[in-house]
Amino acid sequence: MSYGVTTIDVHKKLKLDKRQGSENWYVRLTLDNGKRVVKSTKTDDLEEAKVRAIELYHETKARIKNHLPAQTRKFKHVAEYAMARMQRELDEGGGKQAYKDYFSALRIWLIPYFGDTDVAKIDLAALTAFDAWRTETNKKPFSQSGINNHNAALNRVLDEAELHGWIVKSMRPTLLNKGVKSESRGSFTDAEYKKIYTALRSWHKKTKDKKAAATREVLRNYVLFLANTGVRHGTEALRLRWRNIEWQENGGERYLVVNVDGKTRKRSAVARDTVEGYLDRQSTLNPALSYDSFALLIAAKCNEHVFTTRLGAVANIASLNRAFNALLDDLGLKIGADGKSRTLYSLRHYYATRDLKRGISTHALSKQMGNSTAMLDKHYSKYSPLLNAKMHSGRDMRKIQKKEAAANGGGVVATAFNMLTAGKLDEAGLLAALGVERQNYVVTEEIAMKALAAKNDDLIKGDTLLRILNG
Template sequence: MDKDTILDGKVNLYKRPSSRFWQCSAYLDGKNRRASTGQESLFEAKLFAEEWYLTLRGKMKDGTLKNAEKTFRQAALQFQIEYETITQGQRSPAWVRGHKDRLRLHLLPFLGDLGLSEVTSGKVQEYRLHRIETARGGKPPARNTLHNEIVTLRQVLKTAIRHGWLDRLPDLSMPYKTQGKISHRPWFSPKEYKQLYQATRENAQNPSRPQDKKHAEDLHDFVLFMANTGLRPDEASNLEHRDIDIVEDAATDEVILEIEVRGKRGMGYCKSMPGAVMPYRRLVQRHKPEPQDKVFPVNHIRMFNTILRNTGLKTTRDGKRRTAYSLRHTYICLRLMEGADIYQVAKNCRTSVEMIERFYAAHIKDTIDTAAVNVRRDPKKRNRSIAAEILDEDAEREPAE
């Protein structure tokens, strides 16, 4: 390998056997830097290397010399490649697409060209301010919207850490954060649930069009089935008749459904309330299915929403929209109101106790033990104890005879 130096050995020049161009290198600001001169002549290469070195020295003095590092855009691209491949079949396509949309629409335009070390806690706070100030129509993005964007940002930075492009994760927590307002997911109270199934029963008996009778009957049984099992809508859509067994439960001596569930959390099991048995039997009698057939092959969402609007149940008093998911929330809330063990409810619904406590138990008045809260001491005993303490103190102060 041909070698040479300039500027008292501060810049090295060398030519690899596999290349016809001279290369130059120098150690500056704690890093060994290299560049190709693009010159075959040693004289021309020395001129290029001298100018290159002096330019780097000037940038170092001005504080504009940056170590070569991966950008946020490169880490985001790597994250998208890995995430979609590794989570295939474990995350819904809509959730994966959400990460891509948040990167494309918001994160990359603001952070894309920055080096990974420049994505600091302060820069993330600037991003939050930017999102609020540039919101369409002057309406700031919802708390959950910003939260999801920070989740995507954290996933990208964790990808960079795994590849050694970043040494640590910056603090991404929300500064000046106040405790989130306690709210509950839209559900049907016992009175509202009764109003709903009475409306779906009336619709099944007297549909607006004769050709809709079968669909109306299926919708009525769907409402009863979902509110007595707590299944997620996607779990119900994946449900096949071979996944359901009608059994007599040994613990309660009641006939229930044992369901093998496949959905968001993979495979799990559910034991229904007795109220789910009759709707399921009606579905079987009506459709006479094969074991591999879907229990709910048709989506009745349009008819369901029409009934919700006609009965005034589409939105809660807080303005939240009710959907088929609200039937799952109703199941959980009704079980808690009846005093069911929160761990068993979480297990039967394939979720965590933390989720139950956060989104459901906080607004269920029946979960508060009145006997434990409304404790009152006997006023007479309390007064006697105070009087005894006073007498003891006086006795200690009396002089000994």
């Protein structure tokens, strides 16, 4: 490999190169493992360049002896490598949608602060200083979720540096997160949700602005879609294209399935049956679509975005947020009874609470919503007492006992008293057959009437009657 137009041997593994287009000398050091360290001496004087080359040689040897990387790179340089790798994964259909959040974290926060710092010099002190700068720049403490995103992005850069040998594992610092614990967004009651979708039927007519009206038309279908699929607002829903929606069969039944590119991975979410109507109405807004039926649209695997306005523009997150917040203000629903603000993301919480109320397990719900069961337990465990109030109160147990007694007890009761009348069963046997000593014993009207008749016929004693009646 040619390294320049002129090469000077300093010694066996150390050379100086003069490159075309540059007057400065570059030092080239070949390590024992065959890798090379190339660095500018920043001088065109040969003797000075030799001195700096020798300094680099001894410095590199010392780093290797102390189990440090032979060379390092500026943070910005390594971050560019990391972002290029993540972008390749996305282009190839892999990676995670969260990578796009990492790009923002790197460009807005990490590179501006650490850009000219050697990646090997990012330690606890550097991270502490960064945290102080970030808080001051942001004018308020970051949330834990925001800092987690920054840490994930930083880890990608450190992974890249370790991969190239610019840091060693022992040098990686423990990342900090002293952010403010984020609170879950508010949800809606069934009555509030009904109030919202009812108002949306005509809300687009209450503005003369064409763009605002077009956004509000989409908002109606968008709200109903979010509340009946559990799909994430913005990150998942607004990226949807018609080709991502399909019919799937299971057990002889047909279901509408939405294939989303989630926050952490791709998944398929089964939509509630009503979503077909909402999406069919939404499709009529897009002037680029012309299909005779919803079935033909789905079969066509069209690449158009689902949530497109009648003006031909894809609805954007800012416009939808603004429109929905204005609607909540008009309806007096912006703040819930729990004091929490509600947003479009609250419709995802509404979906989750409705499913939990129906008895859907957190495991099944996690597959639908793209969350871990631990995350669902963390955010929704506080709702469980009320969502399962009937179970916790014991009413469901009493109803089950009464149903069992009505369904199964009649035959046993009649047989037991018939045997008593025929002299084939004594009082102790009667009590055992009725289950008087069992914990779930229930005195039905039939048992009471037959016991009283048996006492009237002197078939049982008074204390036996009381035990049957009182349990």
